[in-house]
Amino acid sequence: MNLQFLDVASPTVVLEDISYLQSILSLKWVKMRVVKDIHKLKKYLEQFDYLSYSKNKTHANDDDFDDLLESAIKTYQLNFHLNSNRALDTETVSKMMMPRYGVADIINGTRVNVVSPVAGAFQTWAANTYFRFSRIYNYRDTNITIGFQRRDHGDGNPFEDPGGTIAHAFAPTIGRFNYDADETWSVSARPGNMHLETIALHEIRHLLGLSHNSIENAIMYPSIAERTSKRLDRDDIE
Known part of the structure; x- marks a missing residue:
């Protein structure tokens, strides 16, 4: 046999709406800054275990660029051997926009x-x-x-x-x-x-x-x- x-x-995962990533290219982290549609990025990073709001759900579903998100972006960059500048630069966003498998990296x-x-x-x-x-x-x-x-x-x-x-x-x-x-x-x-x-x-x-x-x-x-x-x-x- x-x-x-x-x-x-699990099945290949493609972000349903990736247009918001284009609008936040080169965005530097500013604590509590509100960024339109950033909650979608939080869901993406949570799906692959870079980000968890299990202990503090205050900003889990909002568009605040909080310190947990900053840390998650840095971890993502380190995992893919990117420049770990905590910014959503072209290299980082391009990697996120690629089709990928569904198992968590972390x-x-x-x-x-x-x-x-x-x-x-x-x-x-x-x-x-x-x-x-x-x-x-x-x-x-x-x-x-x-x-x-x-x-x-x-x-x-x-x-x-x-x-x-x-x-x-x-x-x-x-x-x-x-x-x-x-x-x-x-x-x-x-x-x-x-x-x-x-x-x-x-x-x-x-x-x-x-x-x-x-x-x-x-x-x-x-x-x-x-x-x-x-x-x-x-x-x-x-």
């Missing part, structure tokens, strides 16, 4: 390369089963899609506060695998973090239509503690 998976991304404040650990998990299953997986970039042609989602994200299985359900996957023919974006994730097993590849190993088996088992050392044991790294157990593949 040959399954395909998207590059750890997860809980940390830049994370999620492709390598997830690809590693698929390779592990391929090495221990007859399944074969191919990485592709056309969302419409995928059998499996992978992403980070929050709360109620439309699949009937909403995530809750951190520490509950950390990820879920749906067996064929649905083929969706979602991490909870509100958890703290890492490519290594660190205190306070969930291990991306270990969780991927678990959820991929669900994607293949298989369920939990009661062997605590197995990857398919139904619960896992933070900082835990696992490989496949004999019970997972027999």
